[in-house]
Amino acid sequence: MHNISSKSIGFILLTHTKPLQIYRLINKLNMLFNYPVIVCHHDFSKCDLSVETLPKNVLLVRPYIQTEWGGFSIVEATVQAIELMYKSSDAPDWFVLLSGADYPIKPARQILDDLSSNPYDAYIQYEQITYKTYKSNLIPSMLWLKNSYERYCTKSFVFNYSKKTYAKFNLEICLEHPLLTKAFLPFSKKLTCFSGSQWFCANRKAAEYIIDFHNNKNAITLHYSKIEKFSDESYFQTILANASHLKLKNDRRRYIDWSDGGSHPKILLMEDLPNLLASSAHFARKFDIDIDSKILDELDMITS
Structure with missing residues (x-):
């Protein structure tokens, strides 16, 4: 003990x-x-x-x-x-x-x-969010993985058309495949998206890494700051799970x-x-x- x-x-x-x-x-x-x-x-x-x-x-x-x-x-x-x-x-x-x-x-x-x-730096729920999972048939309890891909890994464009002689209408185009979203999102093969529960615990090493990462105002922080809902269920997961010097336990x-x-x-x-x-x-x-x-x-x- x-x-x-x-x-x-x-x-x-x-x-x-x-x-x-x-x-x-x-x-x-x-x-x-x-x-x-x-x-x-x-x-x-x-x-x-x-x-x-x-x-x-x-x-x-x-x-x-x-x-x-x-x-x-x-x-x-x-x-x-x-x-x-x-x-x-x-x-x-x-x-x-x-x-x-x-x-x-x-x-x-x-x-x-x-x-x-235990040898871990953080206890946090984290699951990798991939296009393959998004397109696969998941059991109902895992549908949140599909929702996560939609929230964090797709890119939508809305076009507004309006002419005096015609009614107004909007056109929305949503890009889903990584080859199409690559230019607009911060994710890559080296830096992938993760998602999980908002609640976690971590040690000083992980805490200092989170603080430094966030204050650098990088592409990841900018991306999540523009997401309307549930950025709190992916931001810390993505930061910590991509940090090769940290050891995580997938348990919140x-x-x-x-x-x-x-x-x-x-x-x-x-x-x-x-x-x-x-x-x-x-x-x-x-x-x-x-x-x-x-x-x-x-x-x-x-x-x-």
Whole structure:
């Protein structure tokens, strides 16, 4: 067993709603990990947060970014939070990216032992997005790979025609094949597109690489900044999975239940507790204290 202090851990919180649940998560992290560095990007345009009552170990990203669900603003907020964390004098060995709807489901010692005893620089879900996959027949649960190709690897052009004597009409042309999109996209055989869950954890080496990469304002950053939706589910995957000096584990260490279908995961209830405990994940989402707070009470007893 590794000593609990052998690796330090910090937390980046992306929050925008339910202040009481945010305070509860912060208090839980402080109890479990003995007041770690916590950097919070809170979108004050969505709801207020009483800053005066936050513990001293919580740093707020200022000025905050007005975030949009699935937008590049989420990427910007995340990078700014990582930067703030690694500028601090007690920057941790590892950071975990969480939302306000996340909660730990394993004891601190187990989480830290997992991170300390493995050779990885990041735990992140990443799948390569290819034209071959896009054109193949996939099982329904893997259709997101097709959606990812459409989002990140195609190029559309819209032509507007308008004459006084004729009705207005638009013509949209969408290029799909890599030979046709090559001139317009930053991807190549050497730098390929990856996609996966937005939530991940990484060490200092990976964090510093993300910061440097993002601040260089390269073609990848420019490309994703122009994508209207879900750039947060491909940007970090593409950066890290193409970095040959980093060792990744294709596992986000997050329990998320998509069985309800739709664009949001299932709200976790007491009935889900056995599945949470059987999981190898460190954290789970989504919880909602207004729908079921008892499951959080149970997790408090189990993880303390």
